[in-house]
Amino acid sequence: MAGMLYKENKVPHYQRLYQRDDGVRLWMKHPRSKMLVYPYLAILGLGSVGTFYCMCRMVAGKKTII
Numbered sequence: 574m575a576g577m578l579y580k581e582n583k584v585p586h587y588q589r590l591y592q593r594d595d596g597v598r599l600w601m602k603h604p605r606s607k608m609l610v611y612p613y614l615a616i617l618g619l620g621s622v623g624t625f626y627c628m629c630r631m632v633a634g635k636k637t638i639i
Contacts, residue, residue, distance in 0.1 A: 590602055590603070
C-alpha cells in the first residue's frame with residue numbers, strides 16, 4: 574500500500590514535456606506515441622483503401638471481393 578501512496582509525482586515532468594515548444598505535434602510528443610499512432614494510421618488507411626476498392630467493384634456490378 575505504501576508503494577501506491579508514496580509514488581513520484583510525474584505531473585511536472587509531463588507538463589514540461591507537453592508544453593515545450595519544439596515544433597512536434599502534441600500527439601507525437603510522448604516517447605510511446607509512435608507505438609500507438611503509426612499502427613492506428615495503418616489500420617485506418619487499410620480500412621479506407623479496402624472500403625474504396627469494394628465500393629468501386631460494387632459500382633462496376635461485381636458484388637464479391639475476389
